[in-house]
Amino acid sequence: MPGIDTTTLQRLDAAHHLHPFNDNAALAKRGTRILTRGEGCYVWDAEGNQLLDAFAGLWCVNVGYGRKELGRVAAHQMDELAYYNSFFQCTTEPTVRLSAKLAELTPHDLNHAFFTNSGSEANDTILRMVRHFWAVQGKPEKFNFISRHDGYHGSTVAGASLGGMKGMHKQGGLPIPGIHHIDPPYWFGDGGEMDEEEYGRVAAKRLEDKILELGPENVAAFIGEPVMGAIGVYIPPRNYWKEIERICRQYDVLLVADEVICGFGRTGNWFAAETFDFRPDVMTLAKGITSGYIPLGAVMFNDRVAEVLATKGGELAHGYTYSGHPVCAAVALENIRILQDEKIIETCRNDTGPYLAEKWKALGEHPLVGEARILGMVGALELVPRKPAREYFPDRGRVGQMCRDFALRSGLILRATNDAMLLSPPLVITKAQVDELAEKTWRALDLTARELGMPTA
């Protein structure tokens, strides 16, 4: 439909398109924002507004928008061989090269990849494969997964069940059996007066308590996001993951790191398992693996799991039509090449990341901000009614929404979850763009405070 006007698009959208995670009736009234173009850290909408995207789409556009190389390799691969599957003892060259590349990039002995179309499907895959891993070793009762309340592991049936979002569990009769949730490490919400070290131990011990309650002989795995994204960027204490790892080893429970957000540079290293110095047995990848240019997810397994599956697993009764799609694999390889050749992750770690952290922490001075937290290129501001108490506004979510809308009107995309403003910019953000981001965020905070009749800065 060339030349179709925005109003018509919005009308058709309201009539025919059900949006994910949306109150669709409210959206239809308000009118969808239609995005038309992206370049670097900016996107443009159909009204011609230029927006600094401080959320990298949905945590994913790590190399920034408009990288022509990615389109070129996709077109080339489509011309050459648009599709072939990895069933029937076949595969394609980009798929093989990507598995080897991921084996090289991921830490320790995560040397084996299984491909999916998304993070959700990768977690569904993990649930089945890990249970199978124990069953073929004569331990079918090692079946239970432990995860965290408020965690996010995707929207498929297993993904949403592993996740701990109550609103999601309510729709469709979740969680499925064999999944148990513990409280996450969230110092702002429940750290009380504990220091980081002590709180890290207390939060990790929740896993040990749950394992003992279920019986270690019944527990297959623990899964968690190294930094919990969707719920509000909960950054755990430094010692949390080391403790979790120690507990998993003690009871022979597999450790699954869902690095869908953290992977590919978000926390200042290629993977958060490096940032927090722990060794997962299994890792979930998606989002930054292609910088969102094309859908792709992957599960990485370590040698132990792969060896059991290879020697005792028999035929793997699992796979997707597009597992290892050659076009997606080619784009992922090119995305990784860009991250490597341009030293994007090193720049984040040593230069732009610290600069962003300094500016973001300074936003913590605003009367509306109860905590400014950041790790690498992912962070949050907790908006509070009065400082220094770590309290929430009544009617949670309203103030965050308000601040988000003020930011948008001044040309900045931030996400709001409850009353936390979430940050996850493209990794290629420059210092000048960080300045713009900080300035616009401060202004949005001011406008929000004024609207609430609170002191502004």
Ligand SMILES: *Cc1c(COP(=O)(O)O)cnc(C)c1O
């Ligand atoms: C986004 C996300 C998922 C789900 O990935 P999809 O590609 O949306 O299915 C899983 N885990 C985490 C941590 C995520 O942020």
